[in-house]
Amino acid sequence: MTIPLIEYLVVIAAGIVIWLLGRFRPGLVAPFGALVARIMHHRNTRLALVVVWWWLGWHFFTE
């Protein structure tokens, strides 16, 4: 297993742990949905996130 792959897997595992903590320990870490709802109150954040989302589609479907 290569070093970058280990790094990706560690980050993904950490993300899953934090997501679970948000669901089952909401006093420790806010739920992910609440965080997204919070940051989507700002127009600039909405635009930035949508650009990233669209780019993901573009990158993986067309390149």
Added chain:
Amino acid sequence: MRGSVGDAIIFGTGTALLIADWKKLIPLHMPERPQISIKTILFVMAISSAVLFFSERSGWQDKVLLLALAPVAVVMVYYRDHGPKPSSTPLMARTKWIWITLALIMAVSELFAYIFAEVYQDDLTYPTISILVNPVLDSPYGRAIFLIVWMAIGVGLLQIRRGRRK
């Protein structure tokens, strides 16, 4: 440089849009949040999914569809903010920084993998996420899963359901 010119154009355009909005350079009347019927949303999702799944990957159909979706997505989120912004609680600030840290670690890991892969001409030892995901997307099952996840994230980010509940 794998696709980096196109990516630079996309993120450069996005950054320019954000700066133009921040500096109030866009002389457009700030619209209210668009309301789109559920039939239209389902129709667009069905057509988009069919094109992205059944057409040849990287074909012109995918490019035309995604280029058509781009302005629609921007219009869906570019609307006037209403009411006071919720103040940041320590819990929310902590959570935000945890996720930002994770995202930065992932970005830096990929950046170094990209640099090393370019320097040593070795994608196998230093794979970027694209190198790992591309073979998965070439299979119909992998593409279907990615399509569902990508579409679900889009529906969530565009807040289509929330917009209709108001």
